[in-house]
Amino acid sequence: MSLSARRPVSGVIHSLVELVRNALNLDPLVFVNSGLIVVGLITSLRSAGNVLYTYAEKTCLSTVHVRAEDPLYDDIVRWMNDHAFRRRNFLSVLAQTTNNSDNDKALIRSPLAQLDSDRLISYREVEDNSFIELKPFQGSRLFRFKRTWMLFSHTASSPESMGRPPQLDTNPPLKLQCLSLSLSPIKKFLDEVRAYSRKVSVSSITVFRTRPNSPDLVRWSSVASRPSRDISTVILHKHKKQTILRDINEYLHPHTRQWYANHGIPYRRGYLFSGPPGTGKTSLASAIAGVFGLDIYVLSLLDPSMTESQFIRLFSEVPTRCVVLLEDVDAAGLNRGDQEPGQDSTLSRSANTTPANTSVSLSGLLNAIDGVSSHEGRILIMTTNVPQQLDRALIRPGRVDIHIRFELPSQEELRDLFLSIYSDVYQNAEFSPGERKRELGRLNDLAMHFAGCLPEKRFSLAEVQGFLLRYKRQPEEACDNVRGWVEEMEYGEVAL
Numbered sequence: 201m202s203l204s205a206r207r208p209v210s211g212v213i214h215s216l217v218e219l220v221r222n223a224l225n226l227d228p229l230v231f232v233n234s235g236l237i238v239v240g241l242i243t244s245l246r247s248a249g250n251v252l253y254t255y256a257e258k259t260c261l262s263t264v265h266v267r268a269e270d271p272l273y274d275d276i277v278r279w280m281n282d283h284a285f286r287r288r289n290f291l292s293v294l295a296q297t298t299n300n301s302d303n304d305k306a307l308i309r310s311p312l313a314q315l316d317s318d319r320l321i322s323y324r325e326v327e328d329n330s331f332i333e334l335k336p337f338q339g340s341r342l343f344r345f346k347r348t349w350m351l352f353s354h355t356a357s358s359p360e361s362m363g364r365p366p367q368l369d370t371n372p373p374l375k376l377q378c379l380s381l382s383l384s385p386i387k388k389f390l391d392e393v394r395a396y397s398r399k400v401s402v403s404s405i406t407v408f409r410t411r412p413n414s415p416d417l418v419r420w421s422s423v424a425s426r427p428s429r430d431i432s433t434v435i436l437h438k439h440k441k442q443t444i445l446r447d448i449n450e451y452l453h454p455h456t457r458q459w460y461a462n463h464g465i466p467y468r469r470g471y472l473f474s475g476p477p478g479t480g481k482t483s484l485a486s487a488i489a490g491v492f493g494l495d496i497y498v499l500s501l502l503d504p505s506m507t508e509s510q511f512i513r514l515f516s517e518v519p520t521r522c523v524v525l526l527e528d529v530d531a532a533g534l535n536r537g538d539q540e541p542g543q544d545s546t547l548s549r550s551a552n553t554t555p556a557n558t559s560v561s562l563s564g565l566l567n568a569i570d571g572v573s574s575h576e577g578r579i580l581i582m583t584t585n586v587p588q589q590l591d592r593a594l595i596r597p598g599r600v601d602i603h604i605r606f607e608l609p610s611q612e613e614l615r616d617l618f619l620s621i622y623s624d625v626y627q628n629a630e631f632s633p634g635e636r637k638r639e640l641g642r643l644n645d646l647a648m649h650f651a652g653c654l655p656e657k658r659f660s661l662a663e664v665q666g667f668l669l670r671y672k673r674q675p676e677e678a679c680d681n682v683r684g685w686v687e688e689m690e691y692g693e694v695a696l
């Protein structure tokens with residue numbers, strides 16, 4: 201700025217100062233000085249507070265850190281949201297769209313719900329069935345738990361992320377502190393958090409999958425929490441179903457764990473589900489998790505972001521009681537190489553080599569399953585479409601204890617599927633017991649007729665279910681059209 205331009209500006213400031221002095225009879229510099237003193241005081245108090253806090257943290261504050269990958273992390277955030285954060289206004293929150301099944305129920309009762317195949321509903325006209333939840337995400341909160349004051353802190357991981365929306369994939373650890381020389385108040389709090397989480401998710405299972413957190417770090421991440429599938433909806437030979445349920449029930453019992461320990465046998469149990477695609481392998485694994493109240497950890501050998509060491513680490517990070525689901529183990533081709541399918545890899549040179557479609561070698565997989573770091577107490581379920589292609593080392597007892605073979609459905613199983621799809625037709629709450637019995641009889645006849653129109657052991661239950669879903673509420677129409685569908689499937693003719 202030139203000298204001539206600066207002169208009028210200083211002149212204006214001088215006149216303003218004079219004006220204030222005359223009007224208030226006070227020197228404005230007094231305000232400036234007082235302001236500076238206040239700012240200085242606040243800064244000193246803040247740094248004194250920081251020094252005090254750091255000192256207290258070292259001497260009389262108990263602190264617990266919880267990593268974002270630990271299931272406890274989500275449990276604590278849920279507890280805080282449902283209890284400590286309830287009656288407090290936050291300025292910075294995380295907005296989350298949540299589907300509300302109650303809204304779906306309201307929609308069912310509305311006039312729009314009258315399903316009319318000639319009337320197409322635009323869902324823009326209908327009230328949105330999701331709602332927006334505002335959840336406190338970052339910040340600190342002092343709260344009281346059973347007469348102890350606790351501090352919950354959850355801050356951004358790095359200064360650069362301040363002011364930016366929180367990155368859910370890179371959650372920083374959270375911190376719990378209390379004024380005590382012992383960790384027991386925080387332990388009690390964590391027990392309460394776990395009990396609460398178990399209570400609210402008693403009839404649902406959480407599915408964990410692997411997710412790359414950063415280019416070279418893959419972590420477990422919960423992808424869904426959903427009502428568990430009722431085991432009765434999985435169609436499988438009664439004897440096979442009972443065999444596996446009894447076996448798992450016995451395995452999970454604390455006495456069995458003790459027995460394994462007494463005999464020095466690693467406490468692990470593995471199952472192989474084999475059979476053509478769409479015959480119910482994944483459905484049974486998910487129903488088993490529901491029956492025993494376990495979460496599912498899904499691993500894939502074909503995950504391109506996973507290295508062998510990460511695979512072994514992830515295997516060792518699963519909790520003590522859970523279902524580890526290793527899907528389509530044959531797809532990775534772990535026994536191909538210079539070895540015939542079904543041959544024992546101990547005789548083969550290819551055990552340490554990795555096929556092109558996976559970075560995990562057979563020895564890496566075996567190491568993950570029964571290496572020293574592999575978690576005891578978990579249930580391993582491997583699924584495959586071609587069991588004969590699996591290396592014998594992978595399915596030897598100790599790694600696979602029970603092999604359940606799924607087959608294409610028999611007439612009886614086709615009938616069961618039909619009855620299961622149309623169960624709500626006869627379970628109508630408005631029916632009297634007599635009406636219900638009559639409906640069930642009618643549906644049984646339709647199911648017999650339906651199954652009779654289908655060739656046995658030809659189509660998978662997933663395919664037949666796909667056909668039935670075209671006639672969700674019209675069992676008679678399904679029966680009328682099933683022969684056309686069979687022709688369509690056999691000869692590739694599309695019958696419309």
Ligand SMILES: Nc1ncnc2c1ncn2[C@@H]1O[C@H](COP(=O)(O)OP(=O)(O)OP(=O)(O)O)[C@@H](O)[C@H]1O
Nearest residue numbers: 433434435476477478479480481482483661662665
């Ligand atoms: N035995 C069964 N009982 C009940 N439903 C079944 C059965 N088999 C298949 N289905 C239905 O078919 C669909 C696919 O089943 P699922 O994923 O369990 O098959 P899968 O054998 O695991 O297939 P893939 O080998 O392709 O992974 C599901 O929607 C399921 O409801």
